[in-house]
Amino acid sequence: MAAKTLTIDGHLVSARPxxxxxxxxxxxxITIPTLCHLDGLSDVGACRLCxxxxxxxxxxxxxxxxxxxxxxxxxxxTPRLRSYRRxxxxxxxxxxxxxxxxxxxxxxxxxxxxxxxxxxDHVRYEYMSVAYPVDISHPRFGIDHNRCVLCTRCVRACDxxxxxxxxxxxxxxxxxxxxxxxxxxxGTSTTCTSCGKCQLACPTGAIFPRGVTVGERPHASERIAxxxxxxxxxx
Amino acid sequence: xxxxxxxxxxxxxxxxxxxxxxxxxAAAGCQASGSLxxxxxxxxxxxxxxxxAEVDIMPVGCMGLCGHGPLVRIEPSGELFERxxxxxxxxxxxxxxxxPCNVPRCDxxxxxxxxxxxxxxxxCGQINPERIEDYIAVGGYRTLYHVIHEMTPAEVINAIxxxxxxxxxxxxxxxxxxxxxxxxxxxxxxxxxxxxxxGDPGAFMDRSVLESDPxxxxxxxxxxxxAVGAEQGFIYVRGEYxxxxxxxQKAIVQARRLGLLGAQIFESGFNFRIDIxxxxxxxxxxxxxxxxxxxxxxxGQPRPRPPYPAESxxxxxxxxxxxxxxxxxxxxxxxxxxxxxASIGTAKSKGTKVFALTGKIRNTGLIEVPMGISLRxxxxxxxxxxxxxxxxxxxxxxxxxxxxxxxxxxxxxxDYESLAAVGSIMGSGGMVVMDEHTNxxxxxxxxxxxxKDESCGKCIPCRVGTVQLFNLLTRLRNxxxxxxxxxxxxxxxxxxxxxxxxxxxxxxxxxxxSTLHYFRHEYERLIGAxxxxxx
Numbered sequence: 001m002a003a004k005t006l007t008i009d010g011h012l013v014s015a016r017p018x019x020x021x022x023x024x025x026x027x028x029x030i031t032i033p034t035l036c037h038l039d040g041l042s043d044v045g046a047c048r049l050c051x052x053x054x055x056x057x058x059x060x061x062x063x064x065x066x067x068x069x070x071x072x073x074x075x076x077x078t079p080r081l082r083s084y085r086r087x088x089x090x091x092x093x094x095x096x097x098x099x100x101x102x103x104x105x106x107x108x109x110x111x112x113x114x115x116x117x118x119x120x121d122h123v124r125y126e127y128m129s130v131a132y133p134v135d136i137s138h139p140r141f142g143i144d145h146n147r148c149v150l151c152t153r154c155v156r157a158c159d160x161x162x163x164x165x166x167x168x169x170x171x172x173x174x175x176x177x178x179x180x181x182x183x184x185x186x187g188t189s190t191t192c193t194s195c196g197k198c199q200l201a202c203p204t205g206a207i208f209p210r211g212v213t214v215g216e217r218p219h220a221s222e223r224i225a226x227x228x229x230x231x232x233x234x235x
Numbered sequence: 236x237x238x239x240x241x242x243x244x245x246x247x248x249x250x251x252x253x254x255x256x257x258x259x260x261a262a263a264g265c266q267a268s269g270s271l272x273x274x275x276x277x278x279x280x281x282x283x284x285x286x287x288a289e290v291d292i293m294p295v296g297c298m299g300l301c302g303h304g305p306l307v308r309i310e311p312s313g314e315l316f317e318r319x320x321x322x323x324x325x326x327x328x329x330x331x332x333x334x335p336c337n338v339p340r341c342d343x344x345x346x347x348x349x350x351x352x353x354x355x356x357x358x359c360g361q362i363n364p365e366r367i368e369d370y371i372a373v374g375g376y377r378t379l380y381h382v383i384h385e386m387t388p389a390e391v392i393n394a395i396x397x398x399x400x401x402x403x404x405x406x407x408x409x410x411x412x413x414x415x416x417x418x419x420x421x422x423x424x425x426x427x428x429x430x431x432x433x434g435d436p437g438a439f440m441d442r443s444v445l446e447s448d449p450x451x452x453x454x455x456x457x458x459x460x461x462a463v464g465a466e467q468g469f470i471y472v473r474g475e476y477x478x479x480x481x482x483x484q485k486a487i488v489q490a491r492r493l494g495l496l497g498a499q500i501f502e503s504g505f506n507f508r509i510d511i512x513x514x515x516x517x518x519x520x521x522x523x524x525x526x527x528x529x530x531x532x533x534x535g536q537p538r539p540r541p542p543y544p545a546e547s548x549x550x551x552x553x554x555x556x557x558x559x560x561x562x563x564x565x566x567x568x569x570x571x572x573x574x575x576x577a578s579i580g581t582a583k584s585k586g587t588k589v590f591a592l593t594g595k596i597r598n599t600g601l602i603e604v605p606m607g608i609s610l611r612x613x614x615x616x617x618x619x620x621x622x623x624x625x626x627x628x629x630x631x632x633x634x635x636x637x638x639x640x641x642x643x644x645x646x647x648x649x650d651y652e653s654l655a656a657v658g659s660i661m662g663s664g665g666m667v668v669m670d671e672h673t674n675x676x677x678x679x680x681x682x683x684x685x686x687k688d689e690s691c692g693k694c695i696p697c698r699v700g701t702v703q704l705f706n707l708l709t710r711l712r713n714x715x716x717x718x719x720x721x722x723x724x725x726x727x728x729x730x731x732x733x734x735x736x737x738x739x740x741x742x743x744x745x746x747x748x749s750t751l752h753y754f755r756h757e758y759e760r761l762i763g764a765x766x767x768x769x770x
Binding site for chain 1: 517519534538539687688689690692693695696698699700701702703723727734735736
């Protein structure tokens, strides 16, 4: 199959057939915000940050789950998209406790970088101010639900890479929460292998290693993609 | 099963039918108001009079005028009695043979009955939904025989396409086109799914059809399966419909026993089995991709489309998903021909639509009307206006995905395009009538609260947006809102409509946007209240 040629933000770009729009956009050197996407994991199209305008299509499409096609004309950074992205990040900040000034993950957080990227300087929505529990029953890791953005990267890393599926989501809507096993304390989980991939995948530090100071905490979600790549080459 | 055996069953049924019959509504609405007790009482009275052998007492499905239930009809006179109590049993038995009877009668010449055109509901209230023989006696399963033995799958699809039938779940996608796509999509197996996860507040069309005539839906599904090349079907029905589930289960067992479902249907090479999957109470599972996830045993969450289920649905196989009412239209189209069906309705919306008429309306119940009828005819003539004579303010169509249409637009014809043009949708058929005393901000807040509780939580605009919108509307209603809040409400509505992942989030702002459009003064009055209070 021949490579596809498409127009992204006015530039002609080539893409390998079957490629996703997101990787093509990034290959072209264009910055586009994402949150639920992590290289190496399957995509779910949940955070809606990578929505793009495609000419001839009525609805905005998530770049992470849209396959490129010949002659596609894509706009990734229109005023409308910028406004939506900002609103979405604001909604996230209002949802749980994401006050950077008092957060130990400050400076080490994808959500924080995202806010800077979309130019969010204040939150217009009412903070919901719900206190969620912190689970530190696991000897090596902990989870602070107050910092969770429900991107489900931990769920997918655990299921797809480690093959364990300790993590899942319970509840629905605003009451959704990531859980371990059948909503038991993480430390009592009989399936968790303590591999730590969930912690690698976590964008905000909601899942954190214990006994490491914040400054030393490596935030290395790109290692998920490295693991996937390494396995491909070995097998 | 051969055709002559089917006809033998029908003949036997007709010959065994008593001349005098009492039909008691046994759908959920009338059952809730005590129709089963009436039936038992009738049996006692008839036994005491020694007439039990001469009179058939039949439990039947919905007779339409649910708000006046329990309903009882007597044959052959066809008189329909409303608000029957067990104490009326003696008089009803007397009425069978023309005796005096003071039980209130429904006026069969009322527009509620005369303006309807029953196609989907044609057997409702006529047959016992728990007996397949009753369905066969009114011509049931003949169409399936005809389709299997005398039509090719392409001919079936062609007939559905030419009929102009569109999806009755609300979005109105052309049914024939969907069937053709599934038929043409490559896949080692294909599936047919009936979406019976009806969840809109005030909607009970699908429940009534399933409780009143389950075999009509099964036969429609079997025809669809033959057309698209599927051997397995699922009915995804919500757990809140226990009676519908029970009757579907009975119907499937009966059909399988007679060889009308299962292997080698009508001694042909066509196999089709149907299983029931019961929903666990999530509104979002009516969204087709969430429904698929739920059947597969996963968390009921939508995924972005494309790919559409017609190409990649259950376990990645081409899957045909249609609503209960869509399947219920199929046999009539094949039986009477697509041209007949296309002659009913408007240029782009063919056939009839079933509506559940509720709210501030005299004749609460289930109606089936030709497309193109005006809202005014439905509300004022069929529905009989409001019970207390207070003027009607608006009608809400399409549930939480729809909008409120003000009384000034009641000449709007009921078809997919016209309803969309006035800011609502056809939806699955819920129609909630509101009178002048209704506070439209409260209405909008009610629907947003519903969506907030039913959001699956996967995408951010819907998960958090519904909560913020609900909070803003609450603040406004309590007189604490500001003009800026109105701007924020509008911006949030746009965000949700444009960026939410599935139909739930995309359409959740509709009740807010339509009330803001038509009843903006009610919102603005609330802002004024705060100013007055402050000064």
